[in-house]
Amino acid sequence: MLHVSDGLLADASALRDRMGDEAFFDGLGGGDSAWGDLGSAWDAQSFEAAASAGPADADRVRLIGDLVNAYFSASVRSGEWLPMADGLRAITAHAKSLGYQGLVFLIDEIVLWLGQHLADQAWVQNEIEKVVQLAENAAANLPIPITSFLARQRDLRDFLGSHVAGAERTAQGQLFAYWEDRFDKIRLQAADLPKIVKQRLLQPVDSAAAYTLSTAVTEVKQDHAAWGYLLSDDANSDEKAFADVYPFSPALVDTMVALSSLMQRERTALKLMAELLSDGRDTLRVRDVIPVGDLYAPIVLGGSQPLTEEMKKHFAISAQFYRNKMRPYLLRKHGVTDSQAEGLERSHPFVTEDRLAKTVLIAALAPEARSLSNLTAAKLAALNWGTISAFIAGNEAVQVLGIVREWASEFGEISIGDGHDPIVTATLSGVDYDSILERISTEDNAQTRRELVRRLIAEELGLAAASVSLIGLPLTHVWRGNKRTVTVKFGNVRDDSEVLDSDLFHSDDQWRVIIDFPYDSASFSPADDxxxxxxxxxxxxxxxxxxxxxxxxxxxxxxxxxKLVLLEYLLTGSRFDANADHLPVADRGPAKQTLESRRRTLREVTTSALRQAYGVNAPDDSNVGTDLDGNQIFAPLTDGLTIAPPPTGTLRTGLFHALDAAWAHEFPNHPDLGAEEVTARRLGEALDLVTGVIEAGGRRQGLSRVEQRLAHDVVMPLRLGVLNENVLVVDAAHFGWNSEFARWTGELAGDLTVGALRTKLRGWGMTAAMENTVLLTWAALGNWEFIGIDNPSAQTLPDGAAVRRANLPDDADFTLAQVRAAGIFGVQGESHLTPRAVARFATATREAVRISAIADLVQQLEKHATVLGLEDDAVGRLATARRVNDLVAKTGSARTEKDLVEVLATFDLPDELTALGRTFATAERLAGELQGLDWGIITAAQARRDASFESSLAELRTTAALNESVAPLEPRLKDLAARARALIVGSSQSKPAVTHEPHPGSAPVEEPLPGHEGRVSGTLSVPLTDLDEVLAKLKSDISATHASTGTVTITWQVD
Known part of the structure; x- marks a missing residue:
C-alpha cells in the first residue's frame, strides 16, 4: 500500500472487473509482450500471482510495464515508492479504517543497517531524513498517532574508522546528532542482564536443581582469592547476581557484553551463552564455572565479523596470531596434533593452557571491559576458575604466571609487568618482526652465547666491569665487618686448556672463584667438571x-x-634501524616495541633459569637438568671445606654464601662485626672510647646512645671489654686477649715488635686497622709503648715499631709533678698513671713553658733593678722570677716525658706555690709593662728632687721587692709614670717659653730640657674641632728641627 504501483494494480483490478477477463487480457497484449519470447500471455492466474508479489519481483515488474503500455500510459515507473509523509498518512488511515487507535513501530537493527552503508554519505543522509520524518510526522495531524521504538545497540559514530578525515567525521557527527535529537532515550542497563538471562536461559527445572546450583555457588565462594575477580563487572554484581547467571560468572557476562557489542546481531550475549551451554552439555559438571577463555572460539574464530572495519582488522590479527603462532606452539609443547586436540578432555593440559591464552587474547580485544582490565596472573587464573590443577591449592596464580612467562619468552606480543602479581598484556600489531631476526641469525654462535652468559652473571653479581672483559674481575664482599676481595674468572672447568692449573692453584691470599658455563658441547656433562x-x-x-x-x-x-643473543645484538645502537629497513616505516615502531618486550621477558626467563642452574633457586625440569645435587654446585680445592647448598636468592647471595663458608673455614675465630664494613675511622672511634674508659679507671657508666652502639658493635665483638646494659668495663680482667698476648710476649721475648705481634694475629684474618685496635688496647691496659711512634692510632701502627714496657715515672713523682704543674703552669692533671696520660701531661706542660714570658720578666727586672730598688736577695720578686725561670728552662729541656715528670718532682721548690704560680701567670703582662714604661721621664723626674715624687718612688721600690702574689707591681708602675709626667710638664709650664710669633694651630716650643739635649716640650689648648689641624702643624714643626728617629711623649687632658 505504501508503494505507487500498488495503487496502479488496484486500478487495473477495477478495470478488469468492468471489462471482463477476455477483453481485459486481450487488451493487455496476450502473449505478445515487450518481453518477447521470454514473456507469456497474461491470464487470470498469472495476473493474480504477479500482482501479489513484491515490488522487485520480475513478473510484477513485467506486469506493471504491460499495464502502463496498454491502459495507464500516464503512470509512473513500477519501483517508485510513496513519499515518507504520504506513506505514513496512508498507513495510519488504513489502520484507522480497521479500527485501530494508534500504531507502535518496533524497529530493530536500524543502527547496524545504517552503519553498513556509511561509505555512501548521500544514502545515509537520505535514510536518516526518513527516520527524522518518522519522529516529526508522528506528532503531525495523522489519522491516528504513531509511537516508534528504535533499537540503538551502538552509537553510529563508532562505525567511523580512524581513517575518516576530520571534516567528514565532523559532518557525519552533526548528521547523527540531528537524528538523535528527535528521539528520547531509554537506557537498558547491563545490570538487568542477569535477570534476563535467568528468566530466559537459566531457570532450574525444579527446587532440587536450584538447591544443587546454590551449593555449587557456595563452593566457588569459598575460594576467596578468586571470588572477587569472578564478580568484577560494570554492574558491581554480588552473590545473588552470581547465582542468577551460574554456571556463568558476572565477569564472563561482562566480557560477553563487551564482545557482543562489537559483533553483528547473531553474536548477542544470550545467543553466546546458549551456545556455550550447548557445547558443554556432555562435559560440564554442576560445580564447573564456564571459563572466560571459552568465549574466544565462537566470537573470534567462528566466522562472524565485527561491526567496524577497524575491529575487523583487530579480530583478524588476533585470529592470525592464535592460528599461526600460539596454537602451533601449544601443540608442540604438549605433543598433540591439531586433530587430536579437538577430542581432548576439558581438563587436558593443552586445553587448559589454550584456554588461558585465549583469555589473554580476549582481553586484548576488549580492554575496556572491567572484567578484563588489569589482567594479572591471579585474575587470569580466577577467570578460568576450576580448570587449573595446581600442585598446592592456592598456587594457581603462580602456576599460571610460569606458563605466561614461557609465552612471553616465545612471543614478543605477550608481555609481563613488574611485581609479585604482574599484569599480563597481549599487544598484537600484525607486524612481521621475525623477518628482522632472520637477517641477523648468524650472530647466534658459541662465542656470543658465552659473552651473554658472562654479562648476565656479571650483572647479577654486581661486577662493575660487566660490559668489558670478564677475566679476573675483583669482587668485594663484607664478611663479619671485614671488606674482602675475591677474584672471579669464567671458564670451562673440565677443559684444562681453558682453565689452567695456574688458574686454580695460586699464591694469592685472596680467594679465587672459577665460574663454569651452564652448558657444554656434545656428550659432556657437569659431572666431567x-x-x-x-x-x-x-x-x-x-x-x-x-x-x-x-x-x-x-x-x-x-x-x-x-634468541636473547639475537635480540641483545639487534637492540644495541642503530642495528635495529639497519635491519628493519625492509619494513614500512609505520611498522618499525611496533616491531621494535614488540622485540624490546620480548627481550625483557627473555632476560627474566634466562636469569631465572641461570639461578636454578647455579643452585640458588629450586630447579625446574623444564629449565635445567639435575645432574648435580646442591652439595656439588660449589667445588672447593681447600682441604676440609664443604659448602652447603646456598639459600634461595640471587647469584650474588649464592656466591656470598659460598665465600662466607670459605672464610669461616679459613678464619673460624674472626670476630663477627656484622654485615656492614667496620672502617678504620669507626675503629678509631671505638679505640678512643676504650682508652677513655681505661684512663678513667676501667669502668664507665651512663654511655650515650652512640657510645652504646659503638661498644655493642665493635668493642664487644673485638673482645676489648664487656658491656653490661649501660656500663662499659675495659680492664685486664675483661680483656679477651689476655691469654694470647701473655703467651706471645713470652714467645717473642726480646723480639717484640708490631710486625711480630701482627703475625700472631694473622690467624684471625682481621684487617690491619682491627689488629691495630686490639694492639693499642692491649698496650694501654698493660702500659706498653711503641718506640718511635708519636701518635699511634687504628689507622697508623708500623710493623717495624718495637714494643716495650712504657718507661713510666714513679707514681709519687707523677702525682707531685702534676701538683706543681697545676700550681705553677696551670696544667690540668691526669687521673691515672698510663703512658697516654703521661704523654698528654708532658705535652701540655711543654706547651705551657714554651709560650711563657718568664725569661722576659727576669730580663726586665734585672735591667731596671736600680730604679726598682731590687737586690740579689734570696727571696722576693726577683728571686721568685729567677726560680720560676730556672724551672721553665729545665722543664723545657727535658728529653723524655719521664724526665720532664722527674724535673718537676725533684726541682727545689717551696711547698707553697702561690707566689711562683702568680709570677708565671703575670709574667707576660708585667714584662710588657716594664718594657713599655718611659724610664727616661722617670729619670728626669728623679733629677728634680721632688719630695712627693721621691715618696712615690719609695712606695714603688717597696712593692717591687715583694712577690706579685703579695703586692701587684703594675699599678705602682703606672702611678709613678703619671707622677713623673706631671712633674715634668708642670715645671715646664712655670717657665716662659721661647717661641715664634704665635699663630692659630701652632704650639710654643720651650728651651731644651736640662740633661736632655734636643728634647723640647710645650702645651697648647685648642678646640676639639681643630685638633687634627694642630697635630699636623705640630708634626711639621718638630720634624723640621728634630731627627725622624726621635720620640714624642704625648699627654692630654680634656676640660
Missing part, C-alpha cells in the same frame, strides 16, 4: 679456589639463550 676437581684434590693439592659448577640449561632454555 666435578671429576677434574676431585682428581686435583686426590693429588693432595690445595688452594683457596672455588669452582662454581652449574647444572646445564634445558634445550628450551638454551634456545631462549640464542
Amino acid at each position: 666435578t671429576v677434574r676437581m676431585q682428581k686435583l684434590r686426590d693429588q693432595g693439592r690445595s688452594a683457596n679456589t672455588i669452582a662454581w659448577i652449574p647444572n646445564f640449561l634445558s634445550d628450551a632454555r638454551q634456545e631462549d639463550l640464542g
